[in-house]
Amino acid sequence: MAYPDINPLDWSTVQPHVDTLLAADLTPANADAWLQGWSDLAAVLQESQVKIQRALSENTADEEADRQFNVLIEQIIPRSRLADQKLRDRLLSLNGFTPSSETVELVRRFRAAAAIFRPQNVPLVSQLMKLENRYDKITGGLSIDWDGAVETIPQANARLLNPDRGVRERAWRLIMAAYAGQRAELNALFLEMLPLRRQIARNAGLSDYRAFKWQELNRFDYTPADCFTFHDAIEHEVAPLARQLYTEQAAALGVAPLRPWDVEVNPYGAPLAPFTDVADLEEGASRIFQRVDPALATHFTTMRDGLLDLASRPNKAPGGYCEGLPVSGKPYIFMNAAGIHDDVQTLLHEGGHAFHFMESRRHPLVWNHNGPMEFCEVASMGMELLSAPYLEASQGGFYSEADARRAYADHLRSIVRFLPYMAVVDAFQHWVYVDAPEAVSAADLDAKWSELWDRFMIGIDFDGLQAEKESGWHRKLHIFTVPFYYVEYGLAQLGALQVWRNARQDQARAVADYRAALALGNTRSLSALFRAANTRFAFDRPTVGELMALVAEQLG
Numbered sequence: 001m002a003y004p005d006i007n008p009l010d011w012s013t014v015q016p017h018v019d020t021l022l023a024a025d026l027t028p029a030n031a032d033a034w035l036q037g038w039s040d041l042a043a044v045l046q047e048s049q050v051k052i053q054r055a056l057s058e059n060t061a062d063e064e065a066d067r068q069f070n071v072l073i074e075q076i077i078p079r080s081r082l083a084d085q086k087l088r089d090r091l092l093s094l095n096g097f098t099p100s101s102e103t104v105e106l107v108r109r110f111r112a113a114a115a116i117f118r119p120q121n122v123p124l125v126s127q128l129m130k131l132e133n134r135y136d137k138i139t140g141g142l143s144i145d146w147d148g149a150v151e152t153i154p155q156a157n158a159r160l161l162n163p164d165r166g167v168r169e170r171a172w173r174l175i176m177a178a179y180a181g182q183r184a185e186l187n188a189l190f191l192e193m194l195p196l197r198r199q200i201a202r203n204a205g206l207s208d209y210r211a212f213k214w215q216e217l218n219r220f221d222y223t224p225a226d227c228f229t230f231h232d233a234i235e236h237e238v239a240p241l242a243r244q245l246y247t248e249q250a251a252a253l254g255v256a257p258l259r260p261w262d263v264e265v266n267p268y269g270a271p272l273a274p275f276t277d278v279a280d281l282e283e284g285a286s287r288i289f290q291r292v293d294p295a296l297a298t299h300f301t302t303m304r305d306g307l308l309d310l311a312s313r314p315n316k317a318p319g320g321y322c323e324g325l326p327v328s329g330k331p332y333i334f335m336n337a338a339g340i341h342d343d344v345q346t347l348l349h350e351g352g353h354a355f356h357f358m359e360s361r362r363h364p365l366v367w368n369h370n371g372p373m374e375f376c377e378v379a380s381m382g383m384e385l386l387s388a389p390y391l392e393a394s395q396g397g398f399y400s401e402a403d404a405r406r407a408y409a410d411h412l413r414s415i416v417r418f419l420p421y422m423a424v425v426d427a428f429q430h431w432v433y434v435d436a437p438e439a440v441s442a443a444d445l446d447a448k449w450s451e452l453w454d455r456f457m458i459g460i461d462f463d464g465l466q467a468e469k470e471s472g473w474h475r476k477l478h479i480f481t482v483p484f485y486y487v488e489y490g491l492a493q494l495g496a497l498q499v500w501r502n503a504r505q506d507q508a509r510a511v512a513d514y515r516a517a518l519a520l521g522n523t524r525s526l527s528a529l530f531r532a533a534n535t536r537f538a539f540d541r542p543t544v545g546e547l548m549a550l551v552a553e554q555l556g
Contacts, residue, residue: 003041008048009071011079017041018083021090028096035103038087039365043326045080046366048072050323050332056133057317057334058309060140073129078122085117102523106367112215116204124196124203131193135480138182138189140317144174153178154312154336160264161271161340165255172261176468179475186474187442194440197433197483209433213484218372221526221537224434227426227487231456233544234423234490239458241548242416245555246459257461260468263417268406272341274398278310281337285347287396288387293511299358300351302330310347312336319477320346322353322380326366331357341407344391344398345384345414352383360521368521373485375517375529377492378499382514382533384411385500389507412551415493420456422490425476427452429484446470491539497547498535510534 007013018041026034052072055065088110091097099107144156159171179186201212210224250258252267266272275281282304290297307330320335331354337343353370356379360369370376388411391397392404399407431448432440450470453462462469473479478486503510517533530537 003044006041006044008045009068009076011076014041014045014076015079015083018087021087026090026094028094028098031091031094031097032100032103035091036364039367042084043366045076047325047327049077050325053323054309054332054334056136057321059315060137060317061315069133070130073126077129078126081117081122081125082119085114085119088114088117102363102365102368105523105525106365108220109218109367112218112220116206116212116215118200118203121200121203124200128193128196131189131196132481134189135186135477136317138185139179139477140315142178142182143314144171144178146171146174150314152312152314152316152336152338153318154338157264158271158338158340160261161266163265163270165253165262168261168265169259179471180467183471183474186480187445190445190480191440191442193480194432210430210484213433217484222491222539224430226539227430230487230490230539230544231423231427233539233541234419235456237541237545237548238416238419239456241552242420242457243459245413245416257463258459259461260465263460266406266410269403272399272403272407273339274341274344275337275339278308278337281310281343281347282308284344284396284398285351288348288390289351291390291396292383292386293515296351296355296515299331299355302358303333303354307332309334310337310343312338320350322350322357324354324357324361324369326361326369329361341410344407345411348384348387349380352380355379355383356518359515359518362519363521363523368523371518371520371522371529372526374488374491374526375495377488378495378530378533378535379514379518381489381492381496382499385496386503386507386511386514388500409555412555415497416548416551419490419493420458422486422493423456424449424452425473425478426487426490427456428473429479429486433483445473449473491537494539494543494547495530495533495535495537497551499533501547501550502534 003017005013006017021034021038021041024034049072052065052068055062056069059065092107092110092114139153142153143150144153146156146159153175156171156175160168162168162171197209201207201209204212206212206215214224246258246263249262249267250256253262253265255262275284286297286300286304289300310333316336317334318336320333322331322333324331333347333350333354335343335346335350337346353376356370356376360371363369371379388408389395391399391407392401393399394401395404397404428449432445436444436448447470449472450466453469453472499510499514502513513532513534517529520529520532524532527537536543
């Protein structure tokens with residue numbers, strides 16, 4: 001069913017179609033067709049939201065995009081949420097309806113969403129969306145002055161790779177100063193968000209916001225207690241290896257102790273310079289994807305006509321992401337390339353998300369595209385590792401043989417370093433939304449972040465830099481804009497490492513298993529998707545320890 005008459009920013013053109021669905025003679029026999037009609041309507045609205053978010057991300061100062069965004073969150077999304085709940089209730093109350101393999105997980109998700117939906121939360125969610133957009137504006141507008149030239153934060157971050165320690169320290173301090181200049185505003189912003197999120201949970205009849213998010217995020221396969229098991233495994237199996245890597249880093253650099261501006265630089269050679277402009281980055285990624293799998297490379301080719309925004313520039317939102325356009329049938333990638341190897345990894349990562357969307361589009365219902373967030377990140381992180389054999393120019397990539405080996409080793413080290421940081425971010429949010437006092441202050445937040453940093457991030461000396469350390473939560477956009485969405489990266493990294501382990505034995509089979517799992521979309525449970533990729537959904541000390549031993553072996 002098509003909806004050519006809809007203006008996605010005018011609800012009066014949408015409501016008649018909602019009314020038609022609500023008034024339909026719904027029976028078990030026609031439920032699938034009815035669901036498809038709703039899915040087609042949802043796809044139109046979803047695509048509109050992606051396009052508006054794209055415009056805002058590409059230029060946070062775009063006044064027309066800002067106007068459309070406000071219409072979206074003030075008029076369209078609230079009505080859409082109310083309509084979705086009525087439509088969910090209509091389906092869930094249908095006697096005799098037995099979900100198929102295509103819809104059994106979808107109905108499970110619908111039941112979870114219906115259980116926590118409250119009309120009074122709709123305006124609160126819209127209010128939070130405005131506040132989240134403010135975070136993007138604040139951080140997207142940050143810059144430093146480098147010898148009279150204005151540089152964005154991603155461009156300044158590239159200077160942390162400079163072999164000259166004085167350059168690195170100067171750049172790091174300028175970046176920290178840029179954030180410090182907004183410290184009071186960021187504190188106030190988060191403390192405005194926090195009570196709204198707590199109220200949403202209370203309205204839903206839940207004890208805390210973590211319980212609300214657990215259900216909203218469809219975390220059916222693991223519990224908060226499992227996250228603490230994962231934190232424990234990271235503390236005992238990963239943090240010691242990370243500390244060893246930091247010790248080796250300091251020795252190779254000839255510095256003692258290792259300071260925060262010494263972490264990103266590669267002590268074994270000049271900074272990798274894989275491309276001079278984003279056209280080179282785009283072309284190199286295309287060659288790598290061709291070597292991984294020609295069908296995936298074809299997906300990437302469909303994006304090279306206006307669906308890649310890769311370069312960093314002023315007033316561009318921070319970070320990177322991929323979104324699917326369900327009506328157009330294509331994905332879109334946004335990132336902030338500054339000419340460094342991390343940009344290559346980011347594009348490979350977001351490419352994995354794009355391939356997930358394209359492989360799962362065979363499922364007719366929009367809600368079954370992609371998958372659970374934890375597995376979406378297996379798609380992206382797995383692609384980074386599946387691409388590793390092709391980083392060398394002779395294999396289609398960017399580097400000499402020696403530099404390709406260095407990039408590969410750097411990536412493995414970055415995984416080890418990331419997992420303790422992930423634990424800091426995740427544990428911080430468990431505390432904020434469950435254990436923090438009702439009248440929690442910015443100083444309390446700083447103290448908890450600092451405490452968790454000292455627990456997990458061992459090996460980096462922050463002596464004399466307490467303010468920079470304790471305000472680190474300001475520099476993690478997920479805490480502000482997508483609360484609780486971070487442990488997914490850690491869980492997925494374990495899946496990706498297992499994909500990599502399999503690929504070291506049989507690359508072609510590992511890629512085939514990976515694609516088979518992506519093609520299932522959101523029609524299977526998280527654990528089942530891991531199994532489809534020939535991996536195991538586990539995060540205890542033995543599992544994490546085994547994978548870290550393999551990484552350590554590869555690093556020599």
